[in-house]
Amino acid sequence: MGSEGPAPAVTDLKLEMVGEPETIVPASATDTSPVFLSNIDQVVVIPVETVYFYPANPEKGLDKLVDTLRDALAKVLVPYHFMAGRLQMNTEEMRLQIDCNRAGAQFTHYTSGVAIADLGDVTLPNPAFRGLVPTKFNATVVFELPLLAIQVTTFKCGGYTVGVMMNHTLFDGPGAIGFFMNYTALARGEELLYEPDFDRTPLKARDPPTPTHEHFEFFKLSDLTGTDNPFTTPGSAEAEYVAMQNSMDHVTRVIPFTPEMIEILKKRALEGDTIKRVSTFEAVAAHLWLARTKSVDLMPDMPTNLLFAVDIRRRMKPPLSKHFAGNGVFSSCARATPEEIEKMSFVEAVQHIQKAIERVTDDYVRSSIDWGQINRGVPALFGGFFLSAWWKMPFYEIDYGWGKPIYAGPIVTPLIEFVLLLSNGTQDGGLNLVIALEPEQMARFEENVKITA
Structure with a gap:
């Protein structure tokens, strides 16, 4: 695949x-x-x-x-x-x-x-x-x-x-x-x-900061010792600049999700009427969460996070400006242990994703901002991954006057903690998944991610 x-x-x-x-x-x-x-x-x-x-x-x-x-x-x-x-x-x-x-x-x-x-x-x-x-x-x-x-x-x-x-x-x-x-x-x-x-x-954080929720989507800065994390702390800007290098330990794959494959996942999510509606992102994210977690080597009882960005512009009270030029997204999180994921049905995985999205309210985001003011935390990726939905962005409309691009997207980096969903360059509703893993893990992932009717 x-x-x-x-x-x-x-x-x-x-x-x-x-x-x-x-x-x-x-x-x-x-x-x-x-x-x-x-x-x-x-x-x-x-x-x-x-x-x-x-x-x-x-x-x-x-x-x-x-x-x-x-x-x-x-x-x-x-x-x-x-x-x-x-x-x-x-x-x-x-x-x-x-x-x-x-x-x-x-x-x-x-x-x-x-x-x-x-x-x-x-x-x-x-x-x-x-x-x-x-x-x-x-x-x-x-x-x-x-x-x-x-x-x-x-x-x-x-x-x-x-x-x-x-x-x-x-x-x-x-x-x-x-x-x-x-x-x-x-x-x-x-x-x-x-x-x-x-x-x-x-x-901006409230004064004084008053977090009202538990925020398991973040690590406390004090807990980061010895932990490799691609997100940053204020001290990162004082660090020596080193250009990113490709890793020799990982292989990268581009895996297509055709419109037919996406439709199979969405229909599967609606089986049994437990879920009344499902988006393309929710269905694909749930499938990838199950497939990737089962493919990598993790402690069975150690919680693992799937993080993804939720746009908070209209979720804040009052809403952010229509032309807000900053980071108006929140890293929401679906969380479970590998042991739980091994037993989890696809419908249950979709429900985890949907609950993570529903959790992102004004109250929860402001609690998170306050939590960050106190703890200086970063998104918790250890054992998990961040799923970035680039396909939703209209990068193919960027026209300097010589016409539109035939391809627009990120330069693929060797960070295994980031999984990308890109447009396939057509308007047929299909996507391309870009993922990096160790060779043995990739072989297992390619089997686990297959979609059959």
Whole structure:
């Protein structure tokens, strides 16, 4: 069922930098006041790398592409001025904030000596694609890194890619989409679609913080000693900057979920009338939770978490701004021991997912924010995983004026704690699952994840 696909036709992209990396600052004067970062922002001081493949446009050459994207970036950094800043420690409160110092975003241009068609199926993982996103910075610690870096690569066929490194403290998926829609509108010569609202103080902890729920979706900072966790603490920004490296211990698979397979899961969830409705995400998440947990080596009585993002913009009271530009998501959690999961029916797994979503209310989120203020915790992934539903984001609509991309998605990282659900690039309702595991675990997972009528 899984696929790494055929070996890429080209693994050497024959990349050459044109000039030197440029620093792009806002095109006009901007506010230099620091931007408050919520407790949700604080735990995601991690780079998110995405790449967008654009085919050649026979009616429009690339002679103005680089200048257009560079100029539009300077313009969009006026309303999004905080993206041109740097992370900074507020020493009075010992929490991160954004120093809006106009240090700038990084912009680079590369050429490739190959054609996009030479790359084979660009929807499949290819280590060579890391060359299409910015990875080289004049920085030794995370505080010095740009929060946004863009690399435009033009191919000999007339196609191009836009590779983006964006620090997750800036946005969640909806916030990033809003930025790109504004950026591309300016690149096309249109007006800004809307002014972003980057005020995160509506998600500030209460004074005094008063958590009212147990929050097993988080680890306390004091409990993290010796525990590897991909999420971050405020001290992470002071750490030495090291570019992410591919792991040799894990294999990555892309596993398609066709519309027919998804329909089988949804019908299975509704058997017996225990559940009255089920979404695609709930059905797929439950199936993956059962399959992955049964495939990895875990202590049978140790609780394991499935975490996933729930948009809280409309769940808060009052709701967050329509154009909220920050991390307006909550890491909700389905929790059970491997022993319980081994005996769990598919319908029961779906119920766990649905209850985790229903749990995300204004009261629960504010309790969590307060809990984080006291305990400085991070999402609890030990033994579990975070399921990221990228397919819901309209990344395929990002058009700089040369047409829409043929592929848009993340550069696949070697983090086994993250499982991705991506669009399959069509409009048929199917999905692609991207997962990394140790070879023996992957062999078991590929059997456990199979769907039969």
